[in-house]
Amino acid sequence: VHGLDGEPAALGLLEGYLSEVGYDVDVGDYVREPGDEAGATPALAALLRQRVGAQVAGYAREGIKLGRVDIVAHSTGGLVARHYVQDSARYRGDVRKLIMVATPNHGVALDDRPLPSVQAWWWGRVGAACEDLHPASDLLRRLNAGEAEGAHLVAGVEYAVLAGRMPAEEFIDP
Numbered sequence: 264v265h266g267l268d269g270e271p272a273a274l275g276l277l278e279g280y281l282s283e284v285g286y287d288v289d290v291g292d293y294v295r296e297p298g299d300e301a302g303a304t305p306a307l308a309a310l311l312r313q314r315v316g317a318q319v320a321g322y323a324r325e326g327i328k329l330g331r332v333d334i335v336a337h338s339t340g341g342l343v344a345r346h347y348v349q350d351s352a353r354y355r356g357d358v359r360k361l362i363m364v365a366t367p368n369h370g371v372a373l374d375d376r377p378l379p380s381v382q383a384w385w386w387g388r389v390g391a392a393c394e395d396l397h398p399a400s401d402l403l404r405r406l407n408a409g410e411a412e413g414a415h416l417v418a419g420v421e422y423a424v425l426a427g428r429m430p431a432e433e434f435i436d437p
Contacts, residue, residue, distance in 0.1 A: 264343050265338075289318050291310065304342055304395045305402075308343050334361050335364065338364070341364070341365075342367070342406065345368075348361060348420055363424045370403050371397075
């Protein structure tokens with residue numbers, strides 16, 4: 264699952280590698296248009312649910328007894344995947360591993376930085392979907408509720424978080 268401002272091609276190298284070593288890879292399109300409320304995290308989590316369900320159903324049609332998949336998610340794609348597995352009303356128990364690469368699990372608050380041009384660039388790129396990324400957003404409060412006790416983790420799902428730290432000043436050139 265690619266990130267907020269990405270596209271399926273952004274995961275091309277990873278897709279190629281995983282395919283080469285024997286994984287069946289399905290890279291979906293989770294593109295959000297600036298200001299597109301339908302592209303907010305819950306809507307993309309519903310799309311992920313459909314894609315995972317279709318993949319598992321496809322295996323079943325081929326006689327492959329596979330009921331769970333592994334998800335690799337980059338950046339905000341990790342929040343989309345977390346939203347799906349943590350939605351107890353919709354989650355079907357069909358995720359075995361959730362591997363998050365540079366996922367902002369505690370948000371991004373560029374507006375807290377003394378860089379007005381970065382903030383303007385950011386809002387221009389992601390629009391209303393940016394609200395989900397603010398550390399105080401309703402989405403992140405729900406996803407991280409009970410974190411101190413591990414209550415935010417879903418039983419039966421193995422998690423991995425690969426992260427790095429790079430100041431916005433180093434990768435954004437408004």
